[in-house]
Amino acid sequence: MNKKSFALSSLAAASILFMALASCGTVVNSSSNQTSSNTASSQSGSGSNTASASTDDKKVAAIRVKTGTLASSFQQNYSVIDSIIFENLVIETLNAGGTKLGEIAYADEPAAFSHNTILTAALTDSASYLLTYKGTAGTFQVSVPYKVIYAVPGSWTWCKSYTDFQTSLKAVSAVKNIQTGEKYPFEEKTSFFVGTQNATSLFPTVTPDDESVAYIDTLDPTKVSVSLADSTGTALTLSDYMLEADIAALKSKGQVKFIEGKTGSFKLTLSYANGVISTLPNIVYDIKVVDGYNINQAKDLFVLNNDDVDGDKSGGEGPKGNDEIIRQWKKDQGIPFDKNYHVGIFQKDIVLNKADIPSDYIWDSTRDGCLAALDGSLKDFSYLVKHTFLTTDTADELNFAVYGNYHKLSLGTDFPFIIREGLDAAGGITGNMVEGHATIFGSTSEWVGDDVPLVNKASVKIQDLQGIGNEGISTDSDGLKTGVLFFKPWVDSTIENCVLTNYYNTVVYANPYPAKAIQPVGNIVSSRLNNTFNASIFNWNSNKVEITNSEIMNAGGPLIFNQSSREFDYTKLGITSDISAKTVTATIDVDSTSYLENWVAGQGGWFKQYSAESAVTALKQVNLLLMPATSGKSSFLDNMSVDPSTYAQGKINLVALTMLNGSGISAANGACLAQMNINSIPVVNYDGGRIDTLTKLASSDPSGLYSTPFGSLSVLDTMYATSGQAMLFGNCNDSSKYHYANVNSSSQLVSLDSTVMSMMGASASTDLDASFQTMNQMTLSMLGSHQGTDFSNTSNPYASYVGSNSFTLLLGIKHAA
Numbered sequence: 001m002n003k004k005s006f007a008l009s010s011l012a013a014a015s016i017l018f019m020a021l022a023s024c025g026t027v028v029n030s031s032s033n034q035t036s037s038n039t040a041s042s043q044s045g046s047g048s049n050t051a052s053a054s055t056d057d058k059k060v061a062a063i064r065v066k067t068g069t070l071a072s073s074f075q076q077n078y079s080v081i082d083s084i085i086f087e088n089l090v091i092e093t094l095n096a097g098g099t100k101l102g103e104i105a106y107a108d109e110p111a112a113f114s115h116n117t118i119l120t121a122a123l124t125d126s127a128s129y130l131l132t133y134k135g136t137a138g139t140f141q142v143s144v145p146y147k148v149i150y151a152v153p154g155s156w157t158w159c160k161s162y163t164d165f166q167t168s169l170k171a172v173s174a175v176k177n178i179q180t181g182e183k184y185p186f187e188e189k190t191s192f193f194v195g196t197q198n199a200t201s202l203f204p205t206v207t208p209d210d211e212s213v214a215y216i217d218t219l220d221p222t223k224v225s226v227s228l229a230d231s232t233g234t235a236l237t238l239s240d241y242m243l244e245a246d247i248a249a250l251k252s253k254g255q256v257k258f259i260e261g262k263t264g265s266f267k268l269t270l271s272y273a274n275g276v277i278s279t280l281p282n283i284v285y286d287i288k289v290v291d292g293y294n295i296n297q298a299k300d301l302f303v304l305n306n307d308d309v310d311g312d313k314s315g316g317e318g319p320k321g322n323d324e325i326i327r328q329w330k331k332d333q334g335i336p337f338d339k340n341y342h343v344g345i346f347q348k349d350i351v352l353n354k355a356d357i358p359s360d361y362i363w364d365s366t367r368d369g370c371l372a373a374l375d376g377s378l379k380d381f382s383y384l385v386k387h388t389f390l391t392t393d394t395a396d397e398l399n400f401a402v403y404g405n406y407h408k409l410s411l412g413t414d415f416p417f418i419i420r421e422g423l424d425a426a427g428g429i430t431g432n433m434v435e436g437h438a439t440i441f442g443s444t445s446e447w448v449g450d451d452v453p454l455v456n457k458a459s460v461k462i463q464d465l466q467g468i469g470n471e472g473i474s475t476d477s478d479g480l481k482t483g484v485l486f487f488k489p490w491v492d493s494t495i496e497n498c499v500l501t502n503y504y505n506t507v508v509y510a511n512p513y514p515a516k517a518i519q520p521v522g523n524i525v526s527s528r529l530n531n532t533f534n535a536s537i538f539n540w541n542s543n544k545v546e547i548t549n550s551e552i553m554n555a556g557g558p559l560i561f562n563q564s565s566r567e568f569d570y571t572k573l574g575i576t577s578d579i580s581a582k583t584v585t586a587t588i589d590v591d592s593t594s595y596l597e598n599w600v601a602g603q604g605g606w607f608k609q610y611s612a613e614s615a616v617t618a619l620k621q622v623n624l625l626l627m628p629a630t631s632g633k634s635s636f637l638d639n640m641s642v643d644p645s646t647y648a649q650g651k652i653n654l655v656a657l658t659m660l661n662g663s664g665i666s667a668a669n670g671a672c673l674a675q676m677n678i679n680s681i682p683v684v685n686y687d688g689g690r691i692d693t694l695t696k697l698a699s700s701d702p703s704g705l706y707s708t709p710f711g712s713l714s715v716l717d718t719m720y721a722t723s724g725q726a727m728l729f730g731n732c733n734d735s736s737k738y739h740y741a742n743v744n745s746s747s748q749l750v751s752l753d754s755t756v757m758s759m760m761g762a763s764a765s766t767d768l769d770a771s772f773q774t775m776n777q778m779t780l781s782m783l784g785s786h787q788g789t790d791f792s793n794t795s796n797p798y799a800s801y802v803g804s805n806s807f808t809l810l811l812g813i814k815h816a817a
Contacts, residue, residue: 057095063133063140066090066103070144075151077214078120084212086113093137109135115144123218124148150220153272154209156280159202159254161348161405165192168406174526176551176595186406187526187549188497190464191265192285193403195292195345196258198336199246203254204270204283221251224272231265231286241266263289292343292401298356299333301385303341304400305358310388310446317381317437317444319423325360342387342400346407346465352440353412357384361438362416370425378416378484381423383442389458389491390446398458400443404465404498409440411470417481433609436482436504440467443489445512453512455491455520462487463496469503472531473556475604483533489520496525505534511541511584514565519543519584524550534606535561541661542586542673549593556606558809559598560656562588562684566670570788570802573671579687585673588656592679597812599638599651619809620647622727622780636778636811653812655777658684660805671787671803676810683730684779685709686804697798713804717784718797728806730779781808 069090074080089106106113112135119127128145157163173185194200206216226247228236238247241262249255256268265288272280293303307318308326330337354362354376361382363374387400418436420429441462445454471483483504487495490512500506506529509522522545529536532555539545542565552559564586567573572580579585590596600607602616623637624644632642637650658674676684689708696704705711709730716728784806789797 057097057099058101059095060093060101060137060140061096062094062098063091063104063137063142064094065131065142065144066092072145073147073149074118074120075208075210075213076120076123076148076218077151077216078148078210079212079214080118080120081212082113082115083110085118086110089113091133091142104133104135104137112136118146120148122148123150150218150223151206151213151216152209153206153216153219153280155207156204156272156283158283158285159204161407162192162202162285163205165406174549174593177553177597178528178551184499184501184528184530184551186464186466186497186499187528187551188464190406190497191288193292193345193405193464194256194258194287194289194347195294195343196260196262196289197291197293197339197341198296199249199255199257200294200296200345200347201254202256202268202285218252219254219272221248224251224270226250227269227271229267229269231267233267236266258289260291263291265289290343290345290401290403292345292403293341295344295346295350296348298350298352299335301344301350301352301356302330302333302335302358303337304344304402305384305386306340306388307358307383307386308337309340310386310390310444318383318386318442319360319379319381322360326358329358329360340393340397342397343403344401345403346405346409349408349410351410351412352384352415354414354416357416368425371428373429374420376416377419377481378438379423380418380421380437382438383444383488384439384484385441386444387442387460388444388446389454391448391454393454393458398454400458400460402441402462402465404463406464406466408466408468410468411484415470417470417483419481431480433479434482436484437488437508439485439488439508440469441487443491443493445491447512451513452516452518453490455512455518458491460489460491460493461496462498463494464498466499467503468501469506471504471533472502473554473605474533479609489522492521494523494525495527496523498527500527500529501531503532505538506532506536508538508540509543509545511543511565514542514584517582517584521546523548524552526550528552530554532556535559537561537588539563539586539588541565542584544584544587544589546589547594548591551595553595553597555598555600555654557600557610557612558654558657559596560588560676560810562586562656562658562674562676563661564658564672564674564686566660566668567673568670568802570800573673573687573690573803579673579690583673585675585687586658587674588676590676590678596655598654599812600654601649601651602654616652617648619780620650620652623647623650626729633816635814638814640814640816653814654809655812656684656810658686658808658810663805668805669785669787670805672805673803674808678777682709683777684808684810686713686808690803694798694801700795710803713781713784713806714789714798714801716781716806717804718786718789718801728779728781730781776813778811778813779808780811781806783807 069088071085086106091104093101093104095101112133114132116130118129125147126145127148128143130141131144132141133139158166168186169189171185172187172189174187178184203217208216226238228238228241230236241258242250243259246257268285268287270283293300295301308323308330327337361379361384363370363377363379365372365375389398418434418438420427421434443460445458447453467486469483469486485505485508486500486503488508488510490510495507507522509520511518511520520543522543524545524547526549528551530553534555535557536552536555536559537545538561540563567583572582603613607613607616620637621644623635627635627642636652637647639646639650641650656676658672658676660668660670660672662668672686674684674686675682682688686709688710690710693704693708693711693714705715712728784804787805788800788802790800793799
């Protein structure tokens with residue numbers, strides 16, 4: 001409908017009772033360029049014509065609006081433009097007795113007309129504005145009453161968040177190795193989740209019937225109807241699922257609030273009738289309702305943070321003694337804390353800024369007694385959305401969940417960095433490299449019964465969320481500040497259907513107590529992890545990580561750190577039986593549908609900060625042996641070159657590094673109990689064949705030293721490690737075979753010897769197994785040391801052998817076309 005028809009006809013039905021009042025208005029005292037007195041008049045009616053006026057009284061004393069020439073109501077949020085609302089305006093001039101003298105049209109003197117502000121944002125039955133005429137007849141004013149009525153929709157469709165959800169749903173793709181910046185598609189289709197613990201808006205995207213209406217954010221509830229059905233289409237009684245007040249809010253403002261406990265999959269239908277278009281198409285929302293809190297703005301995230309009630313009972317990390325500080329911050333922000341909120345649902349994209357962070361997670365020298373130089377920076381070890389599981393939690397409360405609805409959680413430009421490790425307020429800024437431990441999401445648990453936390457009784461799940469941090473791969477070599485992690489759980493956890501980029505570490509799995517045979521299980525399912533400064537996955541202290549149908553690519557260091565707790569007790573590791581139930585193995589399981597790739601040059605950034613540049617340079621030279629041994633068909637350098645002068649520019653596909661926790665460039669004491677399986681094949685298995693090896697050695701059968709991973713690593717640790725003259729190659733097939741890269745006194749690589757040849761005393765062999773030419777990964781172990789061997793025991797020097805502590809790299813292999 002055009003502008004003119006709005007002013008004169010589209011609102012006629014809604015304003016007919018008001019038109020008469022508008023036509024005469026309240027006449028206000030006016031000034032004239034005539035010499036007669038200015039007398040207010042309130043006479044109604046059309047008045048007589050000019051000819052009927054007294055010849056003695058033809059002076060203009062007042063004005064009124066001619067009936068039918070000015071609209072008496074506006075649709076809500078109408079944008080007032082004088083040339084439109086006054087297009088047909090005619091005023092009648094009156095003498096002091098109220099007799100009509102003549103007419104003046106807006107079209108004839110548009111510059112003579114003005115008015116004060118006409119407010120249309122709020123619905124009202126009784127508003128007015130002052131119309132001023134200042135022209136040839138003099139200066140006069142009249143008060144014009146008006147109403148603000150419900151705007152009339154010309155069309156409508158889903159709300160923006162649901163439309164965006166449907167767009168992402170259509171773009172779902174399980175294709176791996178996608179290089180598209182931050183616009184990686186999600187891998188799984190999912191449901192649109194809605195929480196019951198607060199309202200969220202599903203207000204439709206409405207196009208007004210009149211183009212002068214800026215927007216529509218309120219609908220006439222008498223013209224909106226709502227129906228509810230289950231997922232099969234069976235009609236339900238709406239009042240059984242929503243309170244009457246909430247139904248009214250849904251009709252007018254699109255606010256959706258289910259009664260807590262009324263959960264399930266539903267079809268929510270909105271209908272609109274009796275508008276300018278008699279009936280608009282129905283809007284149907286397919287939703288899954290859960291008992292949870294809708295995250296409609298950044299501060300809503302911290303409803304899920306229970307750091308104000310945990311009493312510092314958690315065995316996790318972060319600022320302590322801060323219950324009252326966090327509670328006061330919640331009060332100041334208007335964040336509810338009346339119950340244990342443990343499920344959150346994103347209803348829009350969220351940008352997390354500095355002002356959105358609980359105050360105790362930011363250094364403040366006045367409050368904390370720290371150096372002023374730390375003010376405004378993020379405290380290390382902070383868990384921003386921290387949830388501690390308590391012994392008082394119900395079975396339901398032991399399950400923490402975040403549903404993303406395909407929304408994005410990103411960090412604002414003022415989001416603080418960590419500039420000093422640790423939480424000691426007295427500590428200064430060292431000027432050295434900073435390792436960051438703060439995380440966006442973190443879960444800890446109260447320690448109970450013999451110091452065992454609620455690890456396997458509690459669980460965390462984050463799904464359908466895109467996360468963008470503040471530190472990706474970088475050439476920055478000083479490391480004086482770090483960004484945040486995305487997730488750090490101390491309990492069983494699942495990340496499903498998420499897209500996570502630009503973090504210092506993306507996920508750090510933390511095992512609180514492996515000595516008690518505690519082992520959290522972390523699942524990464526149908527997710528994409530990309531562009532991480534350090535490692536995408538950091539398995540600290542012997543967790544079990546299962547990666548399914550996921551894409552993990554592009555880290556500043558290794559894609560995966562697999563760090564084992566240190567084992568010293570030989571009796572726990574066993575010799576006559578399998579590994580004791582008192583131990584846990586740092587385990588990474590990767591299924592056949594997942595994709596891991598990480599080509600790194602090994603210079604600058606992470607490698608510079610951790611003094612690993614020279615090690616990578618030396619590692620690249622091993623390609624001199626590998627390529628000839630495979631007839632030039634296989635390489636772990638991307639350029640596939642046989643020319644050593646090109647190796648410095650080449651990149652290696654650095655997939656994983658397995659090691660003892662906390663060990664530096666030289667291996668620490670203790671056995672590394674770790675395993676990495678790809679497509680069910682144990683490509684790294686420090687303890688593989690332990691019992692077979694030790695049993696054979698006990699009977700003086702040396703074949704155990706080369707027939708198993710445990711045996712081959714033991715040879716590396718005991719026979720070669722003292723001189724550092726060997727590295728152990730392992731292929732990644734069902735039947736693992738190992739070769740040593742031997743180095744001469746000038747540190748030059750001279751040969752690849754098979755363990756079989758070496759142990760049997762035969763001459764060196766450079767003939768790698770043909771399977772090296774077809775596999776996608778290989779292992780390289782190095783830097784081991786003696787772990788309990790006793791060569792004075794000539795009959796069996798391995799009788800007290802604990803296990804290997806070698807570093808083991810998992811490298812991707814590139815093959816000639």
